[in-house]
Amino acid sequence: MPPAAATPAELDALQAQLTQRLLESGEWDRIKFVLAAKLNDSGWTDDMRNRSKERARTIEPLSFNALLEEMLPPAQTSIPLAIRRDVIALIRGYIDQQIE
């Protein structure tokens, strides 16, 4: 039997509940650790650090928000697909355990 479609409010509530469980069980930290390690190993972290720093030298006027606005889109798109896939799989694995 196909599941009934959830309203946006229900999805928000579900996401909040899952986030809470992830945080309280420490699973959030474990997954974040794996993500950070993979990103660093792939050179992504150093690349972003370098690009942000060099951009910050020339951006005018310099502010965190100005820099974030410029650097966030390329940061997100340059995440290697394999890493994105692996971490999503970890999150999905946890969610599957939590939901009947």
Place this chain on the structure above:
Amino acid sequence: MNGIQGCPHIAALVGLGDLASGPLRKFQEVVAWEARRAQQAKTVGATRKKVSIPFCSTCKVPLPRPFVCLHCSYAGCWRSGHVSEHLQESQHIFCADVTTGSIFCSECKDFIYHARVDELYRAAVVTEEEKQTRFQVAKKPRERFQSWVPTAHDVVALENAATIPCQRRRGLLNLGQTCFMNVVLQCFIHNPLLRNYFLGDKHNNRQCKIEEDCTCCEMDKLFAEIFSDEPTAFGPVTFLVTTWRKSTELAGYQQQDAHEFFISTLNNIHSSSRGSTNISCNCIVHSTFAGQLQSDVVCERCGNETSTVDPMLDISLELRGKPGEVLAGENTLTTCLKRYTQREKLGSKQYSCSKCGKSGQEASKRMSIRKLPPVLSFQFKRFEHKGDKSVSRKIDTRVRFPAILDMAPFTTHVMKNAEKENSNGSMSAYPGPITMYEYDLFAVINHEGQINNGHYTNYARYEDEWYRFDDDKVTAASLGSVLASPAYMCFYVKRHLDYKPYTTPSYVLKRENEVAREKEIEREKELSSIKELEDALLATV
């Protein structure tokens, strides 16, 4: 400072003094809370306990990355703007990102920096970490870090000291194919532990009792030159001469191997250090570079495991696997380390088991790092030697290395835990906080060209800025160019130093003994000359 204005609001707050300032006290509490929470999150998975987490005071969602107001109990989301709204509405100025300790000023509308806040952040984090770690061997807690507070004597000395401007980034003149020496010297100059030791006057070349060829004195003179007010390039002539005399294999005007010079100089510094010993030495070289490697050999037949521990000053990494080995992906420092610490089969002729008594057994060996040194030096074995010292060729393969290195997966303790729990790469296998295993890159030695007519250059970092050193030419560089360079050696320094329970260093004990003995000899001389005088007087009576 180049016309960059700091945030006047945080400056005013800092001016009130740490303890008087509520927001700064709250800042430290919040940072300490996060360090405790992170540690708890590591271990809670195995139990049914829950980590207590904050929720956004505005929208009630759980906060993976809380921003807390430093003036009240508000905590909120950054991305949806709730914490900014709170600051505006309640006219509170500062909020802090708990994860990184960054402070946002609502007046300046930006994240701000203040050196004192940075100090408070690190002090709060390190204090928490000290509580969370015990020494594996003695099960004693770490020595608490204490900031340096000048004594009355120090204050007077500082007041009477003249401050001089110094560039601190000085090139080194090439004295004739000596770039191999210059790059290693620059890596010493930018090594925080060596720098602090020699600038701290721990080996004063004018008071040293060694008459000639003291490499420690040469280091002292080198640091004095670099930190002088002379900005032009410096020629390390006496260093070179001393090197020729102490390490004759490096003498002569031809190009030498930088790694050989590195190891040779470390040995010379060690042997000219006061109080250095052959076992468990804590001279500046061993305190800085010495770690321990463990080699575990397992008999495939009976499972008997024998372990040997050897000291190490650096790690030399093969760039190529054994023939027939499948290399995964690109060549990186991490893959080299994985290769270094993987289990390998020993030939049946190489091993005979002490337990099951059979010789010619199948056995496997595994290397791991038992003790991590404060400074980790890596050499990529680029020069293939054939039999005698002659080099056949250079391996030019590029190796990618990171600015931040987590050494935990290569330590004996974590590797054994990981084997037991069958959890690869899991942080719950790390005893103690993760920063204990984290290293930051601070220098890279590059070699370009062929073996016999190549050139050495290096990159080195001071705080956050990287520089390229090509003998006498020093230029600003980006992290990107450092990480793309053809690395031969890489130097990493531990993020936080961990101090074991205090024991008086051997060189201090030795000096105290010497002083005590000299006093004793003086006393005896005095007594015997008094006695002579008395005898002479009695003789005249």
